[in-house]
Amino acid sequence: MIFLLLLYNFQLSSAFLTEGSVQLTEDLQRVILNSTGYQLPNWLDLLEVQKYREANNEKLVSEQCLKDIDTYRGGLNYNNPAALKPWALKMYDATGKIPAPGIFKGSMTSMPGNIGSCLEVDNGQFLGRYFLGRLYKPESPHEELLRMYPSERYLAVTVGPDSNAAIQALYNALTDGGSTVGVCLPNSCDRNDVSHYLSAQLISTINKRFFVMDLQDINSTVSWTNGDYAALGICMTLLACILVGTLIDISLRHGVGEVIPPSAAIIFQGFSVYSVLKKIFHVGPNTDGLASINGIRFWSMVWVIVGHTYLSIIAFGPFISNPAAFADLFMSKSMRLIFNATTSVDSFFMIGGCLLSYLTLKEVTKQKGGSVKFWIMYYVHRYIRLTGAYAGIIMLSATLVKFLPRGAHNFWDTEPCSEDWYTNILYYNNYQKDTCLGQTWYLAVEMQCFLITPVIILLMYWVPVLGNIFTGLLVIASTTIRWWGMEPSWDDPRYDSMNKVYVKPWYRFCSYGVGLILGQILFSQKGKQLKDGLTTKLIILAGWIISLTTILLIVYANDPQATTQTKSEYLAYQTLFRTSWSIALAWIVFATAKGYGGPIGAFLEWSAHAPLAKMTYSAYLVHFLVLAFFNTQINYNMQLSQALIVFICITNVIVSMATGLATVLVFEAPVMHLEKLLFGYLGVSKLPKVNKYKSE
Incomplete structure (x- = not known):
């Protein structure tokens, strides 16, 4: 039954696929034909911090994050080649592009960008930070799946009036079954900053709600907890017993076990790698x-x-x-x-x-x-x-x-x-x-x-x-x-x-x-x-x-x-x-x-x-x-x-x-x-x- 459910979900996420390729619907024609034009939203538009400041009074995104995004946007000034910064171009290149090439083979579901390039960015002011988001329509059958996750794991967004049919088509293609998009931004931005910022910037672009599910922060530091230290201690203790038991077992095997107290042999020999492997392969x-x-x-x-x-x-x-x-x-x-x-x-x-x-x-x-x-x-x-x-x-x-x-x-x-x-x-x-x-x-x-x-x-x-x-x-x-x-x-x-x-x-x-x-x-x-x-x-x-x-x-x-x-x-x-x-x-x-x-x-x-x-x-x-x-x-x-x-x-x-x-x-x-x-x-x-x- 788990594979029946899997097949059902996959068919939903690939609803526009047929006989190994994609149906060339009117919506997808608009996506392809407008993918290089000004009509589709692109990352340069989303990086315009001034628009965000004018439309959002709430301090949901940290000031340092906004400042660094503005710096990043400034480094992508294609109208002035002298002002174009290689590190900014590298960040832009490391971000997944929408739409991705290969729509006929369903590539709209996966736009990871390049995590390696993103993590190499260092302009002296900030480092590159990679985020991964998955987009879903809330009205799709995936909504029930999303509700299984804690609320902080995804973001529900309501956005404004439709701007053109191509954008609507892009939205439908991206969210029919879920698309994965990689985003490279300054490391001063955390997951909440990115969620709120991108949501707000999309508010005037698409007229539908969508989910950014499980926006993962790859650069987040992993800190040690008491439980981690306890687990490490247990593992080290077991490994020490295994080492001692193996040495005792080898000593007994080579006839030098007389120096080993019988009580120690009873306690430790059962941990021996040699004895255990012998039992397994016997x-x-x-x-x-x-x-x-x-x-x-x-x-x-x-x-x-x-x-x-x-x-x-x-x-x-x-x-x-x-x-x-x-x-x-x-x-x-x-x-x-x-x-x-x-x-x-x-x-x-x-x-x-x-x-x-x-x-x-x-x-x-x-x-x-x-x-x-x-x-x-x-x-x-x-x-x-x-x-x-x-x-x-x-x-x-x-x-x-x-x-x-x-x-x-x-x-x-x-x-x-x-x-x-x-x-x-x-x-x-x-x-x-x-x-x-x-x-x-x-x-x-x-x-x-x-x-x-x-x-x-x-x-x-x-x-x-x-x-x-x-x-x-x-x-x-x-x-x-x-x-x-x-x-x-x-x-x-x-x-x-x-x-x-x-x-x-x-x-x-x-x-x-x-x-x-x-x-x-x-x-x-x-x-x-x-x-x-x-x-x-x-x-x-x-x-x-x-x-x-x-x-x-x-x-x-x-x-x-x-x-x-x-x-x-x-x-x-x-x-x-x-x-x-x-x-x-x-x-x-x-x-x-x-x-x-x-x-x-x-x-x-x-x-x-x-x-x-x-x-x-x-x-x-x-x-x-x-x-x-x-x-x-x-x-x-x-x-x-x-x-x-x-x-x-x-x-x-x-x-x-x-x-x-x-x-x-x-x-x-x-x-x-x-x-x-x-x-x-x-x-x-x-x-x-x-x-x-x-x-x-």
């Missing part, structure tokens, strides 16, 4: 038959990153000089693999439920139902296991990421994580609209599903058939209510299905419940072989045909752009596709576990997937930061093509997995080791053992 025997889950987990993670890469490029990404190219791109059937990528999350839900029920039933069977202590630790261990790396990434997102390099686009907004972090670590952020680390709604939903699993697992342990029937009824209920949850989205494009359906646990339990049932079946069938015979082979063949057909239909038969669907067809698909996907995937896991996986099962069980799967959780946490880092580095217009986006996707997957590995080493593994130390010293469990390597 591939044990596939005794449980669940190795196929590693392949599904890794490729689902790749699918998530690729889908979010397309989303970030189209909706929040770099400057694009040919957005009209997306019109052809979206018509390609191959793009359905991207539009329908949300099922990758259902893969995670199914896998999570399967592993939980399978592994917990093993322990419950050993303990004959489990003690009170067991069930308390069931919750405690799960919380610590998930929250360690999660809290570390939240901490960085609330503090230190703002010091990372940034370009014209600044995506390092620490406010959500610094203010609403508690909703994440308490796992109810899926009930908030503007959240820290938006992709982590999944963790909240899975935790909420997890809370009720002891009842289900105990039922499966005591009366397996009753447990599976009960879980199956919950799956059916979760599937059925999606019909009514998605019904408003059929004829209401403003219906917020993302927050009302997509991220709510009662709509997502269907996939999780399928996984719970699969885990119980695999546990009860462990060590048992299917009867060899023609009937079994026919059932296996039918299962594979139905499973693969279902997967292909869900991905490729559903066209998000289809206009011929009836309401019943739309709702039937929205109701059934997540549960159907999970059942199809569950069959692949079951068949592979029983030795009927064929080439697909062999590929999924490939040992290389095991270490990669161990990094996916951390990669999921950090991949949005990786995408934001890439997008914020692009300071110029890009000519996008499918091939270029594919290369960007490959890069993002590799960097996200590498960053995920670093997160495992710095946050996930150390927190898990600290948990063992804590409960070991409390007497709840045994202390971790010291690894004493044999001499070679």
Whole structure:
């Protein structure tokens, strides 16, 4: 659904695009023909400070800002070449021009100017300062989106009488879906100065209201706060423990560990990079038959990153000089693999439920139902296991990421994580609209599903058939209510299905419940072989045909752009596709576990997937930061093509997995080791053992 919304918004922002190019309407003809004439507003007109002073008595813009703008305007005196200043020309050149060349390819949406040239300006009186603004019509469907932002993030402006048709056409072209414009001004002007000044100067030019959304000040200084120092201190402490632990581990490996006190080895060896990497890349025997889950987990993670890469490029990404190219791109059937990528999350839900029920039933069977202590630790261990790396990434997102390099686009907004972090670590952020680390709604939903699993697992342990029937009824209920949850989205494009359906646990339990049932079946069938015979082979063949057909239909038969669907067809698909996907995937896991996986099962069980799967959780946490880092580095217009986006996707997957590995080493593994130390010293469990390597 997120990609349906993305496509809808993009079609709005490119309403004048058709078949990969722009319709040459009368309005756009006026824009092109008048782009070099006196009729269109230009930056020289906007820089006339005297007009501003005469029309505005309120002191909304600082006097120093006005004085420096006047100096800048004076340096652009083209009537007197001797008075033309190179630094002023450089500032003017660094400002995005309206309209930009390439209107036929949709360039009206992106006019970044040149941030590098702007920041190089130094005339001895002031420096260049780069601002980035996005323009929207308030009456457009984007208005609801804009209201999600605090009022100081955008500026609503009412302007005066229309001056000519060309200006009106320009306004329409710029604001139909949002245009990004870079502005280079003196550094004595702050964001408020620029907002009020440009608004006032436009007041006699256009007769409509518009939004200047998220006017970003690239030169603003980033100051250190107490939270930043605390985060830095925590990171340095963890890195010091990792360094000490690695040195101790190396000493033990090379036979000089006798000088190391056993207590120090117990405390620090678990932090060792060597030990952690050894665990990650160790591939044990596939005794449980669940190795196929590693392949599904890794490729689902790749699918998530690729889908979010397309989303970030189209909706929040770099400057694009040919957005009209997306019109052809979206018509390609191959793009359905991207539009329908949300099922990758259902893969995670199914896998999570399967592993939980399978592994917990093993322990419950050993303990004959489990003690009170067991069930308390069931919750405690799960919380610590998930929250360690999660809290570390939240901490960085609330503090230190703002010091990372940034370009014209600044995506390092620490406010959500610094203010609403508690909703994440308490796992109810899926009930908030503007959240820290938006992709982590999944963790909240899975935790909420997890809370009720002891009842289900105990039922499966005591009366397996009753447990599976009960879980199956919950799956059916979760599937059925999606019909009514998605019904408003059929004829209401403003219906917020993302927050009302997509991220709510009662709509997502269907996939999780399928996984719970699969885990119980695999546990009860462990060590048992299917009867060899023609009937079994026919059932296996039918299962594979139905499973693969279902997967292909869900991905490729559903066209998000289809206009011929009836309401019943739309709702039937929205109701059934997540549960159907999970059942199809569950069959692949079951068949592979029983030795009927064929080439697909062999590929999924490939040992290389095991270490990669161990990094996916951390990669999921950090991949949005990786995408934001890439997008914020692009300071110029890009000519996008499918091939270029594919290369960007490959890069993002590799960097996200590498960053995920670093997160495992710095946050996930150390927190898990600290948990063992804590409960070991409390007497709840045994202390971790010291690894004493044999001499070679």
